[in-house]
Amino acid sequence: MSTSTIESHMATVPHQSASQRLRRKMVPMRLSYSWFGTRKSLSREQKSQAASAFGAEGKFLCAGKKLIDTNDPSFRAVTSIRGQATTYFHGISLAYPEAGVRLVREDDVARVNTRLAAYRQDLSDAVHQLEMQYDTLRDAARERLGSLFDEKDYPNHLAGLFQMTWDHPNIEPPNYLRQLDPELYEQECLRVQARFDEAVQLAEAGFMQELSDLVAHLSERLSGESDGRPKIFRDSAVTNLSEFFERFRRLNIQSNGELDALVDRAKQVVQGVEPQTLRDHADVRRQISDQLAEVTSSLDQLLIDRPRRNILRRPK
Known part of the structure; x- marks a missing residue:
């Protein structure tokens, strides 16, 4: 199954939780x-x-x-x-x-x-x-x-x-347990599901932190001078973000609409911007820096709110 087919399928199964989609479509x-x-x-x-x-x-x-x-x-x-x-x-x-x-x-x-x-x-x-x-x-x-x-x-x-x-380790409950001890099998199913719930939270936290670090680094490089001298601006400050966007597209499990929107916003800010343009044009640097500041502010708020959101989403 192609990547686009999987992404389309994941997006059109609203009744499934992100952890269930993760469990169905990922291999340990x-x-x-x-x-x-x-x-x-x-x-x-x-x-x-x-x-x-x-x-x-x-x-x-x-x-x-x-x-x-x-x-x-x-x-x-x-x-x-x-x-x-x-x-x-x-x-x-x-x-x-x-x-x-x-x-x-x-x-x-x-x-x-x-x-x-x-x-x-x-x-x-x-x-x-x-x-x-x-x-x-x-x-x-x-x-x-x-x-x-x-x-x-x-x-x-x-x-x-x-x-x-x-x-490829087996992380699913063994089938023989279903007949041997149905109650224990059910407990194991719940345990594995809880681990996939945690995997969703780990994925969100990892993407949030990586995006925050990359945006902060680029913003710092665009901020002006250091010790009276222009800060060194390497291509990687931009290309690393582009690589993150591609990885997020492939691995995103669509568990957090706010995070999806922020990634899209950050992508729009730097899309089509060449590193050399940022070196040569101060006005472009200021414009990109201002837009990234808005992304950073929203990311900070999302990181602050995340523990509360996890508590609210955690099943009883």
Whole structure:
């Protein structure tokens, strides 16, 4: 089913709550990592030795050692891919109130799987490059750690020590429970529904805060001079907002009409405005800044009112 078809369907089912639509149209997904630990606590004897230099007791000292230089370009390349994959996954999904689980649109699942597979291959390639520098990094650690260096802290190879996996956990009540214990099954259904209600609130809060931060940043860049010098205005101050509007369009569950209206208002303010135009024309900067101030005021009020709205909307 295409994105436009899903959005049209969601908009034409008024009797369904936002959490029910979310439950029907989103797929749970979990992205996980297993990672080689680069720090290790000192042994009891080593802590006592370190503490003696300060006249302290070892059991009251927390100390550790860094096994390899994590600022080395080959190691940073590995951690960079992890950051990219996590950022992508969070950008195309919604939070779910269960550790590590997020919600992905049904029609995005195949695309997400393909993209994560590409990141996993990039990670494998980067780990291979790190492996080529591993002996050098270990020798450098031997020199820097001195007597704290322990050969047993270092595996012979790094293959398999940096892993990225993902799965689709089942968050629905098991069907067998319906026959085994109908009352417990009903309780589980209510529990899961409550979690999707919370997921709706998490989505609203996340979108509100992100829009508020992006608008505040752009407004601050447009506000004039800093320390007597014009503030640096980068294209990202505008392009980040455009990316937010697209993500909101894809992931919006139409649970909050006020938020929808504010996003539309902010989009109208910056639509068609080029970053270079804002740099070159002070009058355009002032106009955009004034309009964004109105959006900010409404957003602030919405953020203040949100706890009360959640209480009023929460089912008995």
